[in-house]
Amino acid sequence: MNVTTFSRSPRVYTPANALDAHAEQLQAQTLGDLLNGDPQASQQRAEELRFTLDAHHVDLHVDFSKQRVNEHTLALLLDWVRSCNLVEKRQAFFDGAKVNPSEQRAALHMAARWPEGETPPGGMQDAVNFCLAQRQKLADLVERLHAREWFGATGQSITDVVHIGVGGSDLGPKLISEALGSRPSQTHVAVHYVSTMDGAQLLPLMERLDPATTLVVLASKSFTTADTRFNVHTTLTWLSEALEIDVPTLCRHQLIGVSSRPDKMTEFGIPEAHQLVFEEWIGGRFSIWSPIGVSVAMQLGMATFDTLLAGAHAVDRHFLETPLEANIPVLMAAIGAWNTQFLHIPTHAILPYDGRLSSVPAYLQQLEMESNGKSVGLDKRAVTHATCPIIWGDVGPNGQHAFYQLLHQGSHTVSADFIAVAGREEMAEGELGEALHAQEQLTLANCLAQSQLFALGDDAIPAVARGAMAQGYRGNQPNSVILMKRLDGFNIGALLALYEHKVFVQSVLWNVNPFDQPGVELGKQLATQLYQQMTSDAENGADACDAVTDPSTQALLERIGAWRQ
Template sequence: MDEQTVSPRASAGESQGWRERLADKAEALQSTPLAMWLDEDSPACRARAEALSWQWGPLTLDASKQRLDQETLQLLLDWAESRELHRWREALFAGEIVNPSEGRPAWHAASRWGRECPPPSGSEAAVAEAQAQHRRMAEIVACIRNGRWQGATGLPIRHLVHIGVGGSDLGPRLVSEALAEAGAAGAIGVHFVSSMDGGQLLPLMERLDPAATLLVVASKSFTTADTSFNLRTALTWLEEALATDEAEIRRHQLVGVSAHPERMAAFGIPEAHQLTFSEGVGGRFSLWSAIGVSLAVRIGMPAFEGLLEGAHAMDRHFLEAPSRENLPVLSAVIGAWNSQFLGIPSHAILPYDSRLASLPAYLQQLEMESNGKSCMRDGRPVESATCPILWGEVGPNAQHAFYQLLHQGSHTVSAELLAVAHRHGAWGGRLVARLRDQQRLTLANCLAQSQLLALGDEAIPASLQGFLAQGYRGNQPHSVWLLEALTPQALGSLLALYEHKVFVQSLLWGLNPFDQPGVELGKRLASSLYRRLGEEAVAPEETVRDIATERLVSRLTGVMAP
C-alpha cells in the first residue's frame, strides 16, 4: 500500500457555522434545569429520554441527564460530519498516515481484527502480522500456564512479573483486575510493576520464589527509563538469589515485548522469547497486541480472545453504524459539548463495580495524553477548550470521599457512571443471596446518585422534606453506562469505544491524538538531573538551572551522601 498522510480538507473556519449555532444553544441551555426534562408524567420528557438512550450489544448509554436536547445533538453530529468524520474513519482503518508528526498509521484496530472478516483494504499486512504474533503469544501462554516453562534452575514458573509503564501497564493491569474471575483456578500469579522508585518491585522480591518467577518486560521502544531500571533491579535480584549469571537468567526467565526486536536481541532475550508489535500501535492503544501477553497468562487465551472479539465488534459498529446510532460518535460529541461549549473543565469516571477500579487511571492516559493539547495538526493554536481533566474512583468509595463536592460544591463537573447488571453467577447456596443483595445495593446507589446529580434538592422525596439539609445543586450533566455483565466481550467493546471516542474528538478539535510531545522534555531534563544527583559532571548546555531547583539539588545530594 502507498501510505499517504491524511489532512483535513475542511478548515477551522468552515465549521464556524456549527460552532456559532452550538454556542447559541449552549447559552440557552446553560440555565435550563435538568429537572425540567425529567418529569415522568410529561410525554415530551419521555420522548426525549427515549431519544437520548441507546443500546448496542451488551452496552446501554443513557444520556438523558445531559444538558442536551435533540436539536443540539443533531447540530453536534452535523459538526462531526463537517470535520470529514467518514473520510478520517476510513483512513484510520485503511492504514493511512493519521499520525502526521511521526509519519505513521494507527494500527490498534488491526491488532484485534477478526479472522472471519476480511480486513479493510490497505490493512491486510498489518492484520496478518498481528494475528501471527497472537499465535506466538498463545504458544507462550500455554507453555507458562501448563507448567512447561522452566526457570534457570529447572523449576516450573509459578509467578509472572510484568514490567512496563503507561500504556504497557495500564491496559493489561485494568483488564487483569476486571476479568480476574475469568482466570482458571491455580493459574499463574501475575503481578504488575510500573513505579520507577522500586516501591512495587521490592515487596515482590521479598515474597516471590525467584526460581519460579518469570519477568515480562513490555516496552514499545525498549528504552524507557522507568522500565529499564525496574528490569535491571529485578534481574539483579534473580541473579543474586539463584547464584547464577545474568545471561542465564535472561535466557530462561525473561520474555520481551517491543516494537524493536533488534534491541531485545541485543539485550540477550532469545528470539523464541520475543513478541513484537508495529510502531504504528501507540502505547496507550496497545492492550490488544502482544503487550497483552501477561494479561493472557492471567485470564487465559479464550478470555483474551473474547476481549479482542468484543473490541472488533465495536470497530465494526464504529465503521458501519450511522452517527445517530453510533456509540463512539455519540459519546465523543457529548463530551466535546460539555468541555467546549458548556465550559466544564472536569470529568469524573465513576464505575459502580470494584473490578473496574483502574478504569479512571486507564482513561486518564487514553484521553488526556491523546487530546490534552493546545496545538492543532497544522501547528496553529486551538480555538477552544479540548480534553477535560479526567479523574475518578469506584463509585461507592467515592460517595464517602468527594461526592460532597459534586453535590454541594461550587464546581460544575460532568461525569460518567458505569454499572454492571449481573454478577456472582458462579456462587450458589445462601452465599449467592448475600452477594446478590450487595449487587442490588450497589446498583441502587448508582441510580440514586445519578438522580441526585441531576435533580438536586428536587430529588428529596416528600417524606424527607424538612428533615434533610438542602443545598444539593443538581444540574450536574452526566451519562450512565449499563453493562449486562462484565464479560471479556463487553469489556473489549467498552474499551474500544473509548478509543474511538478519543479519535472522533481529535477530529472535532483538529488534533493529532497519536503523539505525545508534551511528555518528552521532562524525561530529557530528568536525565541530566539524574547524573547531577549522582554527583557526575554535566555539561552546561545539557541542563537548565534555576535557583529553586538548585537549592533542592543541593539539599538532596547532601541528604543522599553515604
C-alpha cells in the same frame, strides 16, 4: 453634524458558532426541565437518548438522557461532526492512512483485534496478517507456560510472572487482570505488575516470590523507557544474586520481551523465540490488544484474551458501520465535546460502581489526556478553545465518602460517566449467596441514585422528605450511565474500544493529533540530566548544583544531598 455609522457584519454561520449560540440559550434550561418537564416529551426524549449494543456476545447499554442536550443540540452536534468530515476520516483511519502526521504513521491498533477469516478494510490487510502471526506466537508461549513446560534457569517450572512496564504497557494489562482475574479460581498463573520508577513495587515481590520459578515480562514499545529499564535491571540483579546464575543465562530462560524494537531485544539478550513484536502503528495507550497483553493471556488463558479482542472488534464494526445518529462512540464524543467546549465544564469524572473496575479511571486518564491534551492543531496553529477535559475519578462507593460532597454542594461543575455491572455470576449458595446478592443490589441502587442526584439536585428529594433533609444539592451536573450486563472479556473489551473511538472522534472535532505525545518528552530529558548530575556529583563529591538553572530546584538538590549523606 454628520455621523458616520458602521453596520456590523453578520456572523458567518458554522456549526461551532451555532453551538455557541445554542449553549447560551440552553443555560436557562436545567436538567430538571429536560427530565421532568412535559411528561410525554420527557419520556420520548429519554427513549431517544438510550442506546444498546448487543452484538457478538457484547451487552452494553448507554443512557445519555441525563446530559444537558435536547433534540436541537443533537442535530447541531451531528452537523458539526459531518462538517469535520468524520465519515471520510474514519474510513481513512481504518484504511491505514497516516493519521499520525507528526510521526508519519498510521494508527492501526484495530488490526491487533481483527479476527482471522474476516476481511479487513483494504489498507489494513498486511497489518492484520502481521498481528495474527504475533497472536499465534503469543498463544504458543502461553500454552507452553500453562502446560508447565516452561522451565527457569534451574530447571523448575514457572509459577509466577512479573510484568514490568509503564503507561500503556502497564495500565491496560493491569486493568484487565484486575477486572477479570479478581478471584484466584479464575487464574492459571499469578501475575504481578511493576511500574513505579522507585522500585517500591519490586521490594515485596523479591521477599515472597521464588526466583527460580519467576518469569519476567519486559514490556516497552521503545525498549528505552527509563522506568522500565531500571526495574528490569533491578529484577535481573535480584534473580542473578539469589540463584547465583549470570544475567545472560537468565535472559535466555526467564525473560520475555514485548516491544516494537526486536533489534534492541536481541541486543539485550532475549532469544528470538521469546520476543513478541508490535509495530510502530500501535500506540502504547492503544496496545492492550497487541502482545502487550501477553500477561493477561498467561494469567487468564487465551480463551479469555480472545473474548477481550472480540468485544473490542464488535465496537470497531459498530463504529465503522452504524449511522452517526445511533453511533455510540460518535455520540459519546460529540456530547463530551459539547460539555467541554461549549458548556465550559473543565473536568470529567469516571465513576465505576464495581470494585473490579477500580483501574478504569487511571486507564482513561492516559487514553484521553495523553491523546487529546493538545493546544496546537494539525494545522500547526494554536487551538482557541478547550479540548480534552481533566479526567479523574474513583470507585463510586468510595467517592461517595470522599469527594461527592463537593460535587453535590460545592461550586464546581463537572460531567461524569457512571459505569455499572447489572449482574454477576453466582459465587455462593444459601445465606452467603443472598448476602452477596444484596450487596450487588445496593451498589446498583447507589449508582442510579447518584446519577439522579447529580442531574436533579434538590428536585430529586421526595416531597415527603423535604424539610426533614438538608438541601442545597446543586444538581445540573450532566452525566451518562453505562451498563454492562455482566463483567466479562467481551464487555470490558467493548467498553475500552468505545472510549478509544470516542477519543478519535473528538480529535477530529478539535483538529488535533491523538496519536503522538510530545508533551511527555521534555520532562524525561530534564530528569535524565538531573540524574546524571546527581550520580556523577555523588561519585566525585562535587557540588550538585552546577547545571541547575533555577533556585528552587537547586535548594531541593542541596537538601536531598544533605539528607542522603
